[in-house]
Amino acid sequence: MRLEGQRESQHVERRRGGGGKKVAMGGGIGAIIMALIAIFVMNKPVSQVVGEIAQNQGSQQGQAKPLTPRQQAIDKFVRQVKGSTEEVWTKLFREAGAQYTIPKLVNYDGMTRMKTGGVADSRMGPFYVPDEETIYIDTSFFDQMDRDLGGGGDFAYAYVIAHEVGHHIQKLTGKTTFVHNQRKTLPPAEYNKLSVRLELQADFFAGVWAHHANEQRRLTKGSNLLEEGDIQEAMRSAKAIGDDTLQRNAGRRVQPETFNHGTSEQRMRWFVKGIRSGDLSQGDTFNIPYSQL
Numbered sequence: 001m002r003l004e005g006q007r008e009s010q011h012v013e014r015r016r017g018g019g020g021k022k023v024a025m026g027g028g029i030g031a032i033i034m035a036l037i038a039i040f041v042m043n044k045p046v047s048q049v050v051g052e053i054a055q056n057q058g059s060q061q062g063q064a065k066p067l068t069p070r071q072q073a074i075d076k077f078v079r080q081v082k083g084s085t086e087e088v089w090t091k092l093f094r095e096a097g098a099q100y101t102i103p104k105l106v107n108y109d110g111m112t113r114m115k116t117g118g119v120a121d122s123r124m125g126p127f128y129v130p131d132e133e134t135i136y137i138d139t140s141f142f143d144q145m146d147r148d149l150g151g152g153g154d155f156a157y158a159y160v161i162a163h164e165v166g167h168h169i170q171k172l173t174g175k176t177t178f179v180h181n182q183r184k185t186l187p188p189a190e191y192n193k194l195s196v197r198l199e200l201q202a203d204f205f206a207g208v209w210a211h212h213a214n215e216q217r218r219l220t221k222g223s224n225l226l227e228e229g230d231i232q233e234a235m236r237s238a239k240a241i242g243d244d245t246l247q248r249n250a251g252r253r254v255q256p257e258t259f260n261h262g263t264s265e266q267r268m269r270w271f272v273k274g275i276r277s278g279d280l281s282q283g284d285t286f287n288i289p290y291s292q293l
Helices: 031-040 044-058 069-095 139-148 154-173 174-178 188-221 230-240 243-247 264-277
Strands: 012-015 102-110 111-113 119-121 127-129 135-138
Touching: 012 069, 069 154, 069 188, 102 111, 119 174, 127 154, 127 188, 135 154, 154 174, 154 188, 154 230, 174 188, 188 230, 188 264, 230 264
Parallel strands: 012 102, 102 135
Antiparallel strands: 111 119, 127 135
């Protein structure tokens, strides 16, 4: 990615020394995958899983260590990508006659308290909290992507951030509330299908951001945002976090009725659809047959 000269977001909070032990990623797919499986396969709520992690690990505050040059570069990268999403979505909302509310991003180390009273833990991976309009991310997740989730790379990292911003778009457009209101009325398998639709749309929105960010940079800087191999990086990451792939890697039988993020193929396809078209009207994952997602 070419981010030289990209404005850095002023809506990123850096929390140092969050305490808690880092995840040991030795043999196997590691604790982060097990946490993801607990949420995405066993259908546990995020709040329950972070609570269990907090109980097992404790929430004592650790002393902040000086940032390494790589950490400093990653922090700047996060602010630049977040800034790019703000520019793109502000423009797209304005063109649609609406106002974009910018979400906050909390970049923390290890563990941190959430405004709503929960605990964000590095083992959760990045996630969005609709009630706070806030994205939580421990950027050590990027290193775990490199080691355990099929490979990383700067555009793969950007895809992760843009996907969570996509969930914010859904909050603003009412899709999040619509889906969450169905939890108590639908059987788990049917609710999971709605969750898949939500996640695939967030993947599509990540692609839409990349499409328009690339166009904006070409117009203002005379160069593309994306470089050769960038899209492949993001597609590898999308493939690695498909429900079917996560279940296979965990040694479990693939159970489509438990999917709530979509298959690897679906996640890659909707992301690519967004990045190729940049057309928001093509991202309605809620009004097509489930079999056609």
